[in-house]
Amino acid sequence: MTGHSSCGTGRETSRRPLVVVLGASGYIGSAVVREISHRPIRLRAVARGPFTVPAGGRAATEVMRADLTERGAVAEAVRGADVVIHLVARMAGQGSWRSAASDPQTERVNVDLVREVIARCQAAPDGSPGPTVVLASTNQAADGGPQRSAYARQKAAAERLLLDATARGTVRGFALRLPTTVGSSAGATPSMADRALSGEALTLWHDGTVRREFLDVTDAARAFVTALDHAADLDGRVCAVGGHVVALGELFRAIADSAARRTGRPPVPVLSVAPPEYAETGDFRDLDVDSSVFRDMTGWRPEVPLRRAVDDVVAAVARRRALQR
Numbered sequence: 100m101t102g103h104s105s106c107g108t109g110r111e112t113s114r115r116p117l118v119v120v121l122g123a124s125g126y127i128g129s130a131v132v133r134e135i136s137h138r139p140i141r142l143r144a145v146a147r148g149p150f151t152v153p154a155g156g157r158a159a160t161e162v163m164r165a166d167l168t169e170r171g172a173v174a175e176a177v178r179g180a181d182v183v184i185h186l187v188a189r190m191a192g193q194g195s196w197r198s199a200a201s202d203p204q205t206e207r208v209n210v211d212l213v214r215e216v217i218a219r220c221q222a223a224p225d226g227s228p229g230p231t232v233v234l235a236s237t238n239q240a241a242d243g244g245p246q247r248s249a250y251a252r253q254k255a256a257a258e259r260l261l262l263d264a265t266a267r268g269t270v271r272g273f274a275l276r277l278p279t280t281v282g283s284s285a286g287a288t289p290s291m292a293d294r295a296l297s298g299e300a301l302t303l304w305h306d307g308t309v310r311r312e313f314l315d316v317t318d319a320a321r322a323f324v325t326a327l328d329h330a331a332d333l334d335g336r337v338c339a340v341g342g343h344v345v346a347l348g349e350l351f352r353a354i355a356d357s358a359a360r361r362t363g364r365p366p367v368p369v370l371s372v373a374p375p376e377y378a379e380t381g382d383f384r385d386l387d388v389d390s391s392v393f394r395d396m397t398g399w400r401p402e403v404p405l406r407r408a409v410d411d412v413v414a415a416v417a418r419r420r421a422l423q424r
Contacts (some may be wrong), residue, residue: 115159117141117179118327119230121167121216123188124150127235127280131321133185136160138324157262167209173215180230182330184323185216188235193262211254213260221269227245230329232272233323234261238339238388239326240276248379250285258337265335273333275326276388278312278342280319280346281408286335287414288409291351292416295358315341315411325399332396341390343405353406357413 112250117133122128126147132144135295136156145163152160167187177183188209188222213234220229236258259272261325265272281288291301318357348369357361374382394400 100127104335115139115141116353117143118182118184119143119145119177119180120184120186121145121176122188123162124148125186125188126286126318127281127319128186130282130305131186132160132325134320134324135318135327143180144177146302147355163193163363165213166270173212174219177216177219177230180220182231182233182235182327183220183235185213187212193293205250206253209250210225210256210260213257217260217264217270221264229270230244231327231334232261232270233326233330234258235323236337237277238276238278238386240337240340240390242381242386248381251381253302262335269332271334273326273330273335275322275339275393276318276324276339277319278314278336278340278388280316281405281412282316285362286307288350288412289416291354292358292409292413293420295355296362296417296420298364298367298405298414300368300370301351301355301369302372303351304346304372304378305347305383306371307369308346309350309383310344311350312342312344312386312388313350313405313408314340314401315405315408318342318401321399321402322393325337325397326393329397333393336392338389338393338396339398340393341388342401345405350405350409353409354413357406357410361413361417 104402118140120128120135120142123132123144131144131151133153136153136158136255138140139157142158143163144152144160145167147163147164147166151160152162163176167173167176210310220232223296234257237251239248240258242251261272261274264270280286294301296348306406320341322342351369354364355369359366
């Protein structure tokens, strides 16, 4: 494990609360670090891969390079923490949650690692409270049906570990369920943007009327940081964050239109095709999620309109393609 620090030393800094972000170099983790770095805290960004400290922040930031699956890594990562934001997830195969069904390591990361974080964060024997643990989960975990995905089952198991530990008084904690996040680094949106910019048709496994919630990654990061201000109210809860509800066909057409504005060509078609064998039951039905509890408690609302988020993704993918030429 390696690390380096920036921004601030001395007595004043040492009195600031220590917030540890696990998975800081990830898609959502890097956005959370950027958002929270504007606060006057000590920040430990724990990342397996390379990570650069955001510029211009108020936080005294330490970067720790670590593989949290290695023995002793979790204990070192959370040492002295006041808050631990757990954003680590294993989604192999271009970041797809579907890999949880075939990759035996996903349960080790998505469930067992949460168990170890809880064990290392438990309250001290003298009765002083342990750190608050904030777990990133998914709206998929709300689907309690027998056909839900392996990834959803794993995230639900991680939620249960945290809630049970909180009920026992072992830790304080809560979980935030995220909808599909829209950003330039991972997921279906940049993949579809790349296809649209290449002039390829965008394909759906149904008629496009299946509805989902989408949230810009910067709004997702704001949700985590806002939640810390309401940790006492959220303690022991699982809350859906919520986003913009839209039919998938409408989203894909927005991607096609945005790409067309950049290329000057007509929008690529959005077509329905036969689903692949690995498609799951949940791919073909709406997932209704109630996010009112989180919004009422925190006052948080999404600020980035979905079409602007789509335009940002298309622009980022276009820049990446230009650099690769």
